[in-house]
Every structure is written in C-alpha cells, then in structure tokens.
Amino acid sequence: MSAGALSGAGPFGGLGIAELARRIRSGESTAVEITEQALAAAHSVGAELNCFVTVDDDGARRAAQLADAELVSGLDRGPLHGIPVGVKDMIATSGLATTMGSRHFAGDTPAQDASVVSSLRTAGAVILGKTQTHEFAYGPTSDRAATGAARNPQDLSRMTGGSSGGSAAAVAAGLIPLALGTDTGGSVRIPAALCGAVGLRPTQGSIDMIGAFPLSPTMDVVGPIAGSVADTALGWWALSTRPESSGAHWSLWTAPRIPEPGRVRGVRIGQPVCDLVDRVDQSARGGQQAAADALAASGAALTELALPELDETSGPYYDIQSAEAYEIHEERVRRAPELFDPEVLERLEAAARVPGWRYVRALDVRRRLRAGMLDKLAAVDIVLMPTVPLEAPVINQRDLDPNTGWSGVREALLALTSPWSLLGFPAISVPVPMGGETMLGSVQLVAKPGQEHLLLDTAALLENSLPGSPKWG
Numbered sequence: 001m002s003a004g005a006l007s008g009a010g011p012f013g014g015l016g017i018a019e020l021a022r023r024i025r026s027g028e029s030t031a032v033e034i035t036e037q038a039l040a041a042a043h044s045v046g047a048e049l050n051c052f053v054t055v056d057d058d059g060a061r062r063a064a065q066l067a068d069a070e071l072v073s074g075l076d077r078g079p080l081h082g083i084p085v086g087v088k089d090m091i092a093t094s095g096l097a098t099t100m101g102s103r104h105f106a107g108d109t110p111a112q113d114a115s116v117v118s119s120l121r122t123a124g125a126v127i128l129g130k131t132q133t134h135e136f137a138y139g140p141t142s143d144r145a146a147t148g149a150a151r152n153p154q155d156l157s158r159m160t161g162g163s164s165g166g167s168a169a170a171v172a173a174g175l176i177p178l179a180l181g182t183d184t185g186g187s188v189r190i191p192a193a194l195c196g197a198v199g200l201r202p203t204q205g206s207i208d209m210i211g212a213f214p215l216s217p218t219m220d221v222v223g224p225i226a227g228s229v230a231d232t233a234l235g236w237w238a239l240s241t242r243p244e245s246s247g248a249h250w251s252l253w254t255a256p257r258i259p260e261p262g263r264v265r266g267v268r269i270g271q272p273v274c275d276l277v278d279r280v281d282q283s284a285r286g287g288q289q290a291a292a293d294a295l296a297a298s299g300a301a302l303t304e305l306a307l308p309e310l311d312e313t314s315g316p317y318y319d320i321q322s323a324e325a326y327e328i329h330e331e332r333v334r335r336a337p338e339l340f341d342p343e344v345l346e347r348l349e350a351a352a353r354v355p356g357w358r359y360v361r362a363l364d365v366r367r368r369l370r371a372g373m374l375d376k377l378a379a380v381d382i383v384l385m386p387t388v389p390l391e392a393p394v395i396n397q398r399d400l401d402p403n404t405g406w407s408g409v410r411e412a413l414l415a416l417t418s419p420w421s422l423l424g425f426p427a428i429s430v431p432v433p434m435g436g437e438t439m440l441g442s443v444q445l446v447a448k449p450g451q452e453h454l455l456l457d458t459a460a461l462l463e464n465s466l467p468g469s470p471k472w473g
Helices: 017-026 031-049 057-073 115-122 165-172 189-195 229-240 282-297 308-312 314-335 342-351 356-379 409-414 418-423 452-465
Strands: 052-055 084-088 126-131 178-183 198-201 221-226 268-273 301-306 382-386 427-432 441-446
Touching (some): 031 165, 084 165, 115 178, 115 229, 126 165, 165 221, 178 198, 178 229, 189 441, 282 427, 301 356, 314 342, 314 418
Parallel strands (some): 084 126, 268 301
Antiparallel strands (some): 052 126, 198 427, 427 441
C-alpha cells in the first residue's frame, strides 16, 4: 500500500467536534446520521486497518437516538453530545466485550462501565466500539494481539505504534473524531505520533482508573486521542470533569476550556540536551526543528536545557513496569501460558526475574529523579522534544541497524516517552507536517504535573503556527 493510503479517508477526516456539534444543534444533521456514517466507516475502512475489535452497531444506534431525543427535550450534555467515540479494548464497557487483546479474555463482557466510559456517556458521547490494543497493553507496536496487527493509515505496511494503536489509527483515518487510549510508557503518545494524530497523557493520578485493566498501576493513565488539540482537550475535559448527576445539563458541568494560543505567546520552552535526544534520527530532528521554528516565530522563548536525568530513567522504568506487570499476570502465566502471544509471554517471563530489591530501589530512584526534574523545570514552562526517535517501522519489525544506537524497535519507540511516564508528568504528542515527506513527523510537549491547561494552550499555539498543519473546525 502507498503512504497516505487511508489518512483522513473516513467521514471525520479534517472535521472537528465543534463543527459536528454545530451541525447537530442547527438541525443540519443528527446524532443518528453521524453515527451511521461512523459505523459504515468502521466496517469498511476500519476493516482494512484492523483498528476495531468490536463495533457496537445496536448500542451505538440506541445511544444516538437517545442523544437526539434528549436535545429535542432540551437536555444538552455538552460538546460531546451525540459524538461517536472509540474506546480502547483495555477499558471496560458494560454489555460490550472487553478482551485486552488476549485469548485469556475472549468474549469477556463486563457488567459495569469503567469510570472514564461512564464519564463519556454522561457527556452524551456515543460509544461506537472497542479499538485494537497490543495484548494487555504490554508493547509499543500494536502488532501482537489475538485479533492481529493494527495498520497505520499513512502506510498500511507500517505499524501504528502502541499499545493504543487501534484508537490512533481510527482517529487518523477519520473514522471517529475521538478515542480513548491508555498510556503506561507512551501508549497514547507513540501511536498518535506514528499515525499522525494528537495524543495526551494526563498527569499521573488525575484520571479515575477504575475499570481500566492495569499494566503497571503506578504509571497507568487513560488519555484521549483526536485529530486536533481542541478535540483532544474536549476528551480530557470529559475524563477529568464530574457533573453533579448523570442527567446533568452542560451548565452543571465545569465548562470546557478551549485551548487558546494567545494565552501563551511568551511561553518559555526548554529543548532537552541529553544522550536520548542526541540519538534520534534525521526525521525526528527535522520535526523538532520545524516545531521550534514555528513556536519561536509565534513569540515563544526557546532555550536549551541540560536534562541528563532523562538518561537515567530507563532502568527504573523497566524494573517498576516489569514487577507490577508480572504481579498482575502471574497466575495466568502459571496456569495458561499457551494463551499468550509468544512475544508477550517472553516479556512476562523476563519480568518475573526482576528481584524485589530492584523494584524497591527503582521506586526510590523515581522519587529522586522526579524531585530533580521539578527543580530543573523551574526555569521553563514547557519541554519540547521528539515523541519518537524514528519513523514508523514496518509491521513485525523488531531489529534496527546497530548504527542507530538502539537495541531494537521496542527500546527506540519507548525511549522518549517512558521518562515522563515514570515521573508522572503530563505530555502531549502533536503532528508536524514535513515538507516533501510522505509521513507526518511529531513532537512531544511536556508540562509540570497538573498543568494540562498550559500544555494544551502551548500545543494549540504550535498547531496553529505550523505551516501546512490542518486547522480542524
């Protein structure tokens, strides 16, 4: 398949949530009509991308009918009312199979929604279906799952990145305007970067994780993936805001704060100097330079910032994730190892060999690195760096040229995102159009914990400043 084969091919390619909401409220369209478009695209283009595990035709139609009826009766749940949304297959949905991408949970149907799904429904969103995940979210490639590999809409021979590969592919292809992922080491940001979408990892602990299947509980968080910064902000708003009741009008919610570039035109941005960033390839360097130039032209103050702490994060990240993941899966590994994908099983068996003293020490190192990083970042508002150090590898690729400096695809994909997961900082991946290139580049913006508003405003400044960047309506 050629590059760009299915990017934006669906009904919502370049069409934002605000415009869809306007059409629904003006009577130009209905939630039912928009949902039918999404369902048709999920069954056609979605099948080529293998980005959906389950499409809930009947449930989505009922939810869309209810959304239209509520608006007629005067009940407006806000900007997501009647908007089709995908949910990663690691997140429980009542009455709809949630399989974690594994034969261990084939056909498993939860009785209750995860808290984040409940929040989406209360906001009026229509749950279209469940999106593909790397098995148990234990991998950054999304080509190891009981349902097969997800495919990148920019080039179907390439991987989506993971583990939220189905969500990123569905959004980047325009099949849905918004999807949920989970991010432990980069599982929202990596596929957003490789597929050409926007993906936000919120501050650790800021999102209710009840009903989201864990991988590494001290680093897991749910985050939104969308086609624009504004739409990503609406997803984060729904996940992080609680209305007073399930029948609440929008007026009873904390109103969504739309990202506004004008708020941050003098923002101080630090570009890390460290070994990890020195090892990125030419495409990643080009993306960062394009983003830096655009931000500087828009009034941001850029400076280099020595952050050797980033080079110290891979060991504690591996030890913490390994110990916590194996604790979750120990019984399954012992009783039914044959039901795992062989690569995922191999990773779990390696995780079992991490001794307890290394886990305890890694927790202590994390505390030290976090404190040091907060001190260093007092000099800037935002960190700018590549999201991933290379273009999307082909599906099933694991080896890299030794001259790249990476031991393999997994290490490379996680290298620049996992440090911020370890430290619990919020981060967002933003696409960067690259002149003459067939694949979009990407950069990652990082803020201090709890500063998602600043992060989203800066991401909007970047998005609006980049030549050729889509301005979704």
